[in-house]
Amino acid sequence: ASPEISDEVPEALRVLHRVFGYSSFRGEQQEIIEQLIGGGDALVLMPTGGGKSLCYQIPALVREGTGIVISPLIALMQDQVDALTALGVRAGFLNSTQDPYERQAVEQAFLADELDLLYLAPERLRTEGTQRLLDRGKVSLFAIDEAHCVAQWGHDFRPDYLALSMLHERWPKVPRIALTATATEATHAEIAKRLGLEDARHFVASFDRPNIQYRIVPKDNPARQLLELIRTEHDGDAGVVYCLSRASVEKTAAFLVEQGIDAVPYHAGMDSRARAANQARFLREDGVVVVATIAFGMGIDKPDVRFVAHLDLPKSVEGYYQETGRAGRDGEPATAWLAYGLQDVVQQRKLIDGSEGDDAHRRSLGMHLDAMLALCETVDCRRQRLLEYFGQHGGPCGNCDTCLTPAESWDGTVAAQKLLSTVWRLAKERRQKFGAGQIIDILQGKKTAKVIQFDHDGLSVFGVGADLGTAEWRGVVRQLLALRLLAVEGDYGTLVLTDASGEVLGGRRTVQMRKEKKAPAASRKESG
Ligand code: ADP
Numbered sequence: 001a002s003p004e005i006s007d008e009v010p011e012a013l014r015v016l017h018r019v020f021g022y023s024s025f026r027g028e029q030q031e032i033i034e035q036l037i038g039g040g041d042a043l044v045l046m047p048t049g050g051g052k053s054l055c056y057q058i059p060a061l062v063r064e065g066t067g068i069v070i071s072p073l074i075a076l077m078q079d080q081v082d083a084l085t086a087l088g089v090r091a092g093f094l095n096s097t098q099d100p101y102e103r104q105a106v107e108q109a110f111l112a113d114e115l116d117l118l119y120l121a122p123e124r125l126r127t128e129g130t131q132r133l134l135d136r137g138k139v140s141l142f143a144i145d146e147a148h149c150v151a152q153w154g155h156d157f158r159p160d161y162l163a164l165s166m167l168h169e170r171w172p173k174v175p176r177i178a179l180t181a182t183a184t185e186a187t188h189a190e191i192a193k194r195l196g197l198e199d200a201r202h203f204v205a206s207f208d209r210p211n212i213q214y215r216i217v218p219k220d221n222p223a224r225q226l227l228e229l230i231r232t233e234h235d236g237d238a239g240v241v242y243c244l245s246r247a248s249v250e251k252t253a254a255f256l257v258e259q260g261i262d263a264v265p266y267h268a269g270m271d272s273r274a275r276a277a278n279q280a281r282f283l284r285e286d287g288v289v290v291v292a293t294i295a296f297g298m299g300i301d302k303p304d305v306r307f308v309a310h311l312d313l314p315k316s317v318e319g320y321y322q323e324t325g326r327a328g329r330d331g332e333p334a335t336a337w338l339a340y341g342l343q344d345v346v347q348q349r350k351l352i353d354g355s356e357g358d359d360a361h362r363r364s365l366g367m368h369l370d371a372m373l374a375l376c377e378t379v380d381c382r383r384q385r386l387l388e389y390f391g392q393h394g395g396p397c398g399n400c401d402t403c404l405t406p407a408e409s410w411d412g413t414v415a416a417q418k419l420l421s422t423v424w425r426l427a428k429e430r431r432q433k434f435g436a437g438q439i440i441d442i443l444q445g446k447k448t449a450k451v452i453q454f455d456h457d458g459l460s461v462f463g464v465g466a467d468l469g470t471a472e473w474r475g476v477v478r479q480l481l482a483l484r485l486l487a488v489e490g491d492y493g494t495l496v497l498t499d500a501s502g503e504v505l506g507g508r509r510t511v512q513m514r515k516e517k518k519a520p521a522a523s524r525k526e527s528g
């Protein structure tokens with residue numbers, strides 16, 4: 001390192017102590033900060049909560065001029081600026097929520113070199129007026145937050161981000177730092193290419209959270225299973241429980257309270273005062289369990305969350321990683337627990353089919369869900385799969401459910417053929433549509449009222465699947481859905497064949513399946 005650079009390091013450390021009150025840098029923060037202070041570019045891939053903000057805030061404080069932060073999260077700008085102001089940092093923002101007077105005041109402060117940091121929405125930067133403004137003031141660096149927004153196939157793609165490639169053409173001397181928590185290899189490469197950061201130093205933090213134990217269990221009676229988890233492993237611990245709907249948040253929180261757990265609900269439909277009070281209790285008191293929709297967690301930084309439980313399937317691996325990442329920030333052992341069942345797959349596929357937007361959007365949602373399903377159904381190490389998703393490779397971890405109790409797999413080809421041909425028979429009748437329940441009854445040879453009503457006991461497939469229990473059959477359906485060898489249609493979860501089903505029916509494709517683990521007998525009830 002050149003002498004000027006090493007002279008700057010104590011300054012960065014001084015700012016870390018004096019302004020932010022922290023004793024030491026985390027991970028690669030120091031190297032990243034040095035790179036920018038020295039005038040170089042950086043591309044930073046770091047998981048949520050890793051401490052990305054300091055990577056540009058400190059260089060902006062050390063370097064002369066104002067650091068320009070480009071962020072799509074307009075709703076958070078005010079909070080970010082307030083938090084910085086409280087620390088004595090001179091910060092402002094420019095976005096569409098301000099009136100002309102507010103904007104002008106911020107612009108004046110920038111021109112008078114009275115700002116350390118200025119947050120800008122990407123669409124602002126595209127305007128000639130903003131570009132001229134930046135020319136007239138002094139810019140110390142550009143920080144491009146949520147940089148994965150340049151990636152065409154990402155779910156957060158924003159056309160305004162593509163225009164950010166002009167930054168180094170227009171201001172070639174100003175160092176740039178792009179930051180993201182989305183780190184698939186494809187996204188990484190696309191960010192570097194689109195923002196012209198191929199020559200920047202790349203900092204790729206490990207996404208591994210070794211103290212978090214990942215577990216994904218078959219969903220049976222989720223509230224009971226959760227209670228069991230809390231009572232046996234996390235009695236008196238702080239935790240977050242995620243549910244998909246507001247109704248299930250309310251129901252689950254009430255159930256836990258009834259069972260003597262100190263639980264509170266949190267969702268966007270609640271009265272804002274009650275919601276804030278619940279959040280404050282969770283943050284300040286020990287051992288509070290918050291039951292929430294995914295709206296909960298933005299900007300929440302509680303170090304001693306001992307477990308994160310999902311009662312419904314997250315929509316993507318990114319979401320799962322981000323939500324489970326709120327556990328064990330203090331580095332002490334923590335649990336990430338997810339209950340997952342057939343109904344989750346049916347429900348999520350239905351949500352995607354009914355979602356707004358074009359086909360490309362739906363395809364992208366479908367791909368995200370498929371990756372999440374693959375993580376649920378894997379017989380390999382969960383962590384290894386999770387990290388591979390983020391482009392990071394390693395061996396089995398020894399601290400996830402499949403490492404601790406290896407999952408068995410079995411050749412489910414014949415079972416799949418039996419099930420798919422039953423679906424095919426019923427589709428031929430075309431009189432009525434049937435869901436998983438009826439098909440499993442037929443396979444098992446159960447003469448239920450509905451089976452008799454439709455003469456299904458006369459089908460050649462009636463009773464051919466008596467060798468498997470109901471949970472096993474539901475597992476078969478779930479895995480076939482996850483593999484897209486089966487699909488659901490309509491509001492009642494009617495099972496239908498897909499283009500790929502024929503490969504299995506025709507014996508051209510075998511299907512390896514994860515063996516269902518038995519749920520505790522006491523709580524056995526079909527609902528997953
Ligand atoms: P990210 O943007 O990567 O999600 P943040 O920048 O919001 O993460 O940082 C997450 C939390 O970690 C914040 O509360 C931040 O103040 C804290 N933090 C960051 N760097 C350090 C550090 N070196 N020492 C202690 N706490 C830190």
Ligand code: ZN
Pocket residue numbers: 381382383384396397398399400401402403404
């Ligand atoms: Zn493992």
